[in-house]
Amino acid sequence: MTKVVLLGAGNLGFHFYRQFMQSKDINLIQWYNRSLKKLDFAKNKLAVTNQISQLKTADxxxxxxxxxxxxxxxxNIQSEALIAHCAGGMHLNRLRGSSRRAVFYPLQSFTKERDLSFENLPFCIETSDPNDQPLLKNLAKSLGGDPYLFNSENRALIHMIAVFINNFGNHILHLVSELxxxxxxxxxxxxLLINETYQKAIDIGPENSQTGPAIRQDKKTIDKHLEMLKDQNLKNLYLNLTSSIQKNES
Amino acid sequence: MTKVVLLGAGNLGFHFYRQFMQSKDINLIQWYNRSLKKLDFAKNKLAVTNQISQLKTADxxxxxxxxxxxxxxxxNIQSEALIAHCAGGMHLNRLRGSSRRAVFYPLQSFTKERDLSFENLPFCIETSDPNDQPLLKNLAKSLGGDPYLFNSENRALIHMIAVFINNFGNHILHLVSELxxxxxxxxxxxxLLINETYQKAIDIGPENSQTGPAIRQDKKTIDKHLEMLKDQNLKNLYLNLTSSIQKNES
Structure with missing residues (x-):
């Protein structure tokens, strides 16, 4: 069993906690967080601490x-065991402490309140020492995920694409939900339109799913929409995305 | 049974054909299309024509x-029966022919190749004569959908929002899939990230789902992404959407 100390109790830390506690392959021995209050609900189930100096010995x-x-x-981690961060956009070299460094980045958007499965989730793995790959690959697999090796440059690209998909995708929904x-x-x-939009893109590819006034050069409808959009910010986005479609979609 | 003549064999016409043929409440008596070829597969099941002058008498x-x-x-439709178009962005008054005019707009993105259900789908209905509302409301219900009355102005707004959700949402996915x-x-x-992004927005609202470097004013990550983006179009979109998040999300 891999002995794990978990550091942080944000959205991701919280999901790891839940999954680790259910896993037969992982022995979660301690949970650290700057504020103990967030760990209060778990203190009867495992050791919790807000002191990095008091971390237990782990793998x-x-x-x-x-x-x-x-x-x-x-x-501040005093150990020569493997340490890993989970941030998509951060270079491996940003880690200090142990000389055995790694990244373990699950490609998902985590929210505490939502049940989320790690089933088939891609985990982007990088290690300073190739000998540490099996530990993290097995960790990903024991969570039900799929491990992949990426260097920090490719992971940064993956993280940026995730920003487009998740942050920008959600923001557009937010703007039009206000409207x-x-x-x-x-x-x-x-x-149902939201569901079909994304299910279609997944099923047949976004390159085969483009429709609407921009791609069919329907100037009448585009002009009408621009006239309807009183908000300058929405108007700018409409113009930019329309011109991007007309430049990029064939 | 409502006698229906269907005109057009594009994505939507095709889906209506399939649903109407299965319905006990709807008697699809004829299908018109400019080109007969597209109707060839159906000619043994119902009357088909490419001549508007030869349309049968229908409700x-x-x-x-x-x-x-x-x-x-x-x-060119010679009849005083009800005629309806299905275009979200078109005014009711664009119809000619009969004086009984209507709009019957299903809020979805249709693709011939994909099985799509009308179950719980909102249908935006508008009629020049209120007496014609029941016919279209019943038509929507018999397809499993939910009828709603909207005037042409509100329907145009709904159609524009659909452009943001579907056309712009898909285009962003297309751009990053190329990258x-x-x-x-x-x-x-x-x-899985795409799925979670949109499922989360549906479940808890996009106003409660915004995360990422833009909303947390993480200038370091934003600068890094802008440096990574070599394509000027992608860079512009990144900048516009980031500044829109910073202006609009609290």
Missing amino acids: LYLICVSDDAIETVSE SKKHNIPFHFFN | LYLICVSDDAIETVSE SKKHNIPFHFFN
Whole structure:
């Protein structure tokens, strides 16, 4: 059994905690967080601490703190065991402390309140020492995920693509949900369209799914939409995305 | 049973054909299309024609041709029965021919090759004569959908929101799928992230789902991404969407 100390109790740390506690292959021996309060609900189930100096001896220190805190937290870990951070956009070299360094990045958007499975989830793995790959590959597999090796450059690209998909995709939905509510149209109206949009892109590829006024050069409809958009920000986005479709889609 | 003549054999016309043929409440008596070839597969199951002058007598002429052809097709229908077009962005008044005019717009993105259910689908209905509402409401219900009354202005807004969700959402996926493939990262890697992004927005609302470098003012990551983006178009979109998040998300 791999002995793991988990550091951080944000969205990802919380999901790892839940999965590790259920796993037969992983022995989660301690949970660290800057504030003990967040760990209160778990203190009867495993050791918790807010002191990095009191970390137990483990096979892996898994760091799920915010990007900015990774350097400081890692340099205070007094161990020569493997330490790994979980941040898609951070270079392996940002880790301090142990000389055995790694990244263990699950390609997903985690929210505490939502049940999320790790089943078939891609885990992007990088290690400073190739001998440490099996430990992390097995960790990913024992969570039901699929391990893949990526260097920090490719992982940064994957992380940036995730920003487009998740952050920008959600933001567009947010902007139009505001517009919709402003006109007393309940946003759940669009649920089936949202589902079909993304299921279609997954099933037949976004390159085979483009429709609408931009790609068919329907200037009349485009002009009408621009006239309807009173908000300058929405108008700019509409123009940019329309011109991007006309430049890039064939 | 409502006697229906269907006009047009594009994506939507095709889906209506399939649903109507299965329905006990709808008697699809004829299918018109400019080119007979597209109707060839159906000619043993119902009357087909490419001559508007030869349309049969029906309760409803349902027009699913392209936006630009709606006016011409409708003015050639010699009947005082109800005629309806299915275009989200077109005003009711664009119909000619019969004085009983209507719109019957299903809020979905249809593709011939994909099985799509009308179950719980919102249908935006508008009629020039309120007496014609029941016929179209019942038509929507008999397809499993939910009828709603909207005037042309609100329907145009719904259609524009659908453009943001479907056309722009798909285009962003297309742009990053190209980037992904260029770096030999298979795009199916992102399937679970795509699913979770949109399922989360549906479940807890996009206003509660925003994460990422833009909203947390993480200038370091944003600068890194902008440096990674060599394509000027992608860079512009990244900048616009990031600044829109920073302006609009709290």
